[in-house]
Amino acid sequence: MSKVATKHNDLKDKLVSSFLAFEETVDIDSPIHDIRIEAIKAFENQGFPTKRMEAWKYTSLNSILKHNYSVFPKVENALEYPKVKKYFVHDIDSYKIVFVDGKYSSHLSETTHDGIDVCLMSAALTKPKYRLVIDKYFNKVAEKDGMASLNTAFSNEGAYIHIPKNKVVAKPIQIIHFATGSESALMLQPRNLIVAEENSHVQIIERHQSLTENPVLTNSVTEIFANKRAIVDYYKLQNDKESASLIDNTYVSQKQESVARVHTFSFGGKLTRNNLNYYQNGERIDSTLKGVTIIGNKQHVDHHTLVHHIEPNCESHQDYKGIYGDAATGVFNGKVIVEKEAQKTNAFQANNNILLSDKSSINTKPQLEIFADDVKCSHGCTIGQLDESALFYMRSRGIPEKEARALLMYAFSNDVLETVKIPELKQRVTKLIAQKLGVNIGFDL
Amino acid sequence: MLKINDLHASVEDKAILRGINLHVKPGEVHAIMGPNGSGKSTLASVVAGKEEYEVQSGEILLDGENIDELSAEERAHKGVFLSFQYPVEIPGVSVTNFMKTAINETRKAQGLKEMPANEMLKMIRQKSELLEIDRKFLSRSLNEGFSGGEKKRNEIFQMAMLEPKLAILDETDSGLDIDALRIVANGVNKLKSEDNAVIVITHYQRLLDYIVPDFVHVLYEGRIVKSGTKELAHELEAKGYDWIKEEVGV
Numbered sequence: 001m002s003k004v005a006t007k008h009n010d011l012k013d014k015l016v017s018s019f020l021a022f023e024e025t026v027d028i029d030s031p032i033h034d035i036r037i038e039a040i041k042a043f044e045n046q047g048f049p050t051k052r053m054e055a056w057k058y059t060s061l062n063s064i065l066k067h068n069y070s071v072f073p074k075v076e077n078a079l080e081y082p083k084v085k086k087y088f089v090h091d092i093d094s095y096k097i098v099f100v101d102g103k104y105s106s107h108l109s110e111t112t113h114d115g116i117d118v119c120l121m122s123a124a125l126t127k128p129k130y131r132l133v134i135d136k137y138f139n140k141v142a143e144k145d146g147m148a149s150l151n152t153a154f155s156n157e158g159a160y161i162h163i164p165k166n167k168v169v170a171k172p173i174q175i176i177h178f179a180t181g182s183e184s185a186l187m188l189q190p191r192n193l194i195v196a197e198e199n200s201h202v203q204i205i206e207r208h209q210s211l212t213e214n215p216v217l218t219n220s221v222t223e224i225f226a227n228k229r230a231i232v233d234y235y236k237l238q239n240d241k242e243s244a245s246l247i248d249n250t251y252v253s254q255k256q257e258s259v260a261r262v263h264t265f266s267f268g269g270k271l272t273r274n275n276l277n278y279y280q281n282g283e284r285i286d287s288t289l290k291g292v293t294i295i296g297n298k299q300h301v302d303h304h305t306l307v308h309h310i311e312p313n314c315e316s317h318q319d320y321k322g323i324y325g326d327a328a329t330g331v332f333n334g335k336v337i338v339e340k341e342a343q344k345t346n347a348f349q350a351n352n353n354i355l356l357s358d359k360s361s362i363n364t365k366p367q368l369e370i371f372a373d374d375v376k377c378s379h380g381c382t383i384g385q386l387d388e389s390a391l392f393y394m395r396s397r398g399i400p401e402k403e404a405r406a407l408l409m410y411a412f413s414n415d416v417l418e419t420v421k422i423p424e425l426k427q428r429v430t431k432l433i434a435q436k437l438g439v440n441i442g443f444d445l
Numbered sequence: 446m447l448k449i450n451d452l453h454a455s456v457e458d459k460a461i462l463r464g465i466n467l468h469v470k471p472g473e474v475h476a477i478m479g480p481n482g483s484g485k486s487t488l489a490s491v492v493a494g495k496e497e498y499e500v501q502s503g504e505i506l507l508d509g510e511n512i513d514e515l516s517a518e519e520r521a522h523k524g525v526f527l528s529f530q531y532p533v534e535i536p537g538v539s540v541t542n543f544m545k546t547a548i549n550e551t552r553k554a555q556g557l558k559e560m561p562a563n564e565m566l567k568m569i570r571q572k573s574e575l576l577e578i579d580r581k582f583l584s585r586s587l588n589e590g591f592s593g594g595e596k597k598r599n600e601i602f603q604m605a606m607l608e609p610k611l612a613i614l615d616e617t618d619s620g621l622d623i624d625a626l627r628i629v630a631n632g633v634n635k636l637k638s639e640d641n642a643v644i645v646i647t648h649y650q651r652l653l654d655y656i657v658p659d660f661v662h663v664l665y666e667g668r669i670v671k672s673g674t675k676e677l678a679h680e681l682e683a684k685g686y687d688w689i690k691e692e693v694g695v
Contacts, residue, residue, distance in 0.1 A: 393533040396493050397543070397603060398521035398551035407546060411537025411586075441546055 008048050011065050016044050018071045019153060025072075026156055032125050035139050039152035046146035058331040058363045059302040064245045064271055067215045069187035071154075073101040077180040079211075081108060087209045088174060092424045094205075095173040097159040101180055102188045104157065108176075117162040118173055121191050124160035133162055137195050141223050141251040141279060148249045148275075151221040155191035158220075163200040163230075172203040172422055177220075179244065181212020192222040196230035196258075203233040203422060210244035222250045226258035228282070233261050233421055239268040239432055242297060249275045256282030256311075263420060264291040265429050266301045267436050277306040278316065280342075285314040292413040292429075294436045296325035296356075306335045309342040309372075318349040321413045324360035335367040336377065343372050349379040354386060354412060406437040446471050446642050447492070447611055452503035454491045461487040463667035465503070469611070472639040476653055476678060477646045479664035480686045485646045486530055488664070489615040493527035494520045507611065521547075522554040524610030524641075528600040528617050535587040540599065541569060543587050544606050551607065572605040576632045593620030601632045608636070613644045618652035630655030650682035663689055 019040045026033065048065060049056040077100050088096070095118045098108035104120055111119045117130075124130040125138075139155075142148050159175045179186050188208075196202050210216045226232045238246065246269055252260050266272055278287045293301045307316040322330045332351040353362045366379040386408050394404035410433055420426040434441060447469040454462040461484045469475050479485050491498045492505060494517035504511050512520055535543070549559045560568075573583060576598050588596050597617050604612050614633070618626055633643060633656050645656055653661075653675060661677040662669045665686070670693040671677065681689070 387533070390533045390535050392495055392517060393529065393535070394543075394547075395517035396495075396521055396527050396529075397547040397607065398518055398554070399547050400518045400550060400554075401516070403546065403550060404518075407538055407543075408535070411535060414537035441550075 036153050039149040042149035067185040069185045070183040093171045097175045099177045121158040121160045141253040151189045154189045158191040161194045163196045163202045165197045166199045168201040175206045177208045179210040179216040181214040185215040188218045190220045194224045196226050196232050198227045199229045201231040205235045207237045210241045213243050216244040219247045224252045226254045226260045228255045229257045231259045236264040238266040242270050245271040247273045252278045254285045257284045259286040261288035266293040271300045273302045275304045279308045280314045283311050283313045287316040289318045290416045291320040292416045293322040295328040299328045302331035304333045309338040309345045312343045315346045320351045322353040325356040327359040330362040332364040338370040338372050340371040343374045345375040347377040351381040353383045403439050406439040448506040450504050453501040454498050469642045474643045474658045476658035476661045483664045484667040489613045526609030526612045528614040530616040532588045532596040534589045536589050538587050540583045576602045594625035615646045650678040653678045
């Protein structure tokens, strides 16, 4: 057996045996636990993904699976708000669901049950009043592959958001996971469930933030259900330390005439894998998937998207921009399936990349499987460098080279920002981009 | 203000400028004319600091300082402005945002504070009126989808905003209809003062009816082969360039 497989198995064995300890902390008589038991079996069978699998061809987990992760943090850690304020979009009124080392932090949070439920998964999984919703939605759209199964097996904590019919949530909801580093290496498995009932509207911002140089591995699963005419805007702000890695599994199930937009801003982390799957279960659905990736050093970001067009007259828009410096590597794999019944589908996909150095690379792959004959499907990917003539033009107007490059890169990613509906968030992302590009200029006017 | 002494420059080992001498004083307008491929645009790019061009010998002095080693942005900060023959399209950057960044970076380099937003807006309004530019135009992406005339007007608008000491207009008249030509020339004339200078590069005498030069130079095969006053431009218009070639013996 190779050394690598051993490393995989060390952590796998540890996780499988930890499941017994985990069972002592949860209600094993609940029907949820049957789902967990199924899931741990699935994980035990499949294990961690390897590069031999087509979907993981360009992303190796070896470097992050070698650590001896704590699966349950031993101590509870408190964080003072002033110290972590900067990780919130703090200049807006919002609901907050905050976790510290996987444990709910009540004093950093602001949950509600007033007309909507913005609260904890642990409560939703155990309290009878949530039973109907849990039975109907929990683990109904998440995949059954190794990583998602692992999360399902340990699913206990995370955000639970339920928006009833016709309710427009006035303020955004922030879900933030902090890791403090009190463990030498920590693995987190947050589990979120978002249900937007008919004609409701909700905006959610999600962030994973390590406060330590110690390795952190987050394997997150989020299930989003947008029912008839619901609008869900979901923003993922990924700007973690380079000691932290994230495997994000997000599944969106949409009903007729709903709109679901997921924006992913990937500026940090050691390894980030975004699995984002959309399933259209109704007509006239609008699905939007957008992302900006700006990374350097040896960072790695992998976007794997799936849009499954099942019914007629639906749209999907994918727009991913990537800027890779130093020895950074990127992956974009965008799969679109258009079923035979899904006539009049309009599916658009674009992936544009800029490589700033000889050592950076991007593997980009559109994957279209179209079984209907009356559809509009377009896809395009580009890989290039910054336009030298544009640089000279800007410099000749007095804009220094570094700032000119930054402005061009900002402009390159601007399409993605245009659909961000929360101005303060947009401003924050803009600032992060400037920071990431090492300049101090205001891009917005 | 600008003194070019025996300037030789090449691109990819191909000699383009072969000994240029030019002296421009404050308050003057110089026109540089010449057939295609004579080196006019190269001269403009070399003065503005385009890196692809290599200066082999000679010097470019701005107010007595050799600017040959300076970057394009440093030259801009010292008051050099180039109006491009083919302005570059920059999607995603609005005209206003671009100007704001250019002005504030220039001010930063000059040790000045950023221009207050209201002052900036006032200036933008004044200068856009001067060039008869629609305000809606200013929020559009720089040069993207602009017509030829709009691009050139936008170049002169930028010149008006940056108030350069030395402006080089590289074939600003190409692609302009007569109305746009008049607006552009009017803008340039209004910006003229005793303290700044303009170099107009053009094929045709047409623009020089509106921007009247003090001196006209003919560039041929990388050298200024003839200089004169504005009458020289008329002569070129009437007779073409062949007689110059004969006269200078090439």
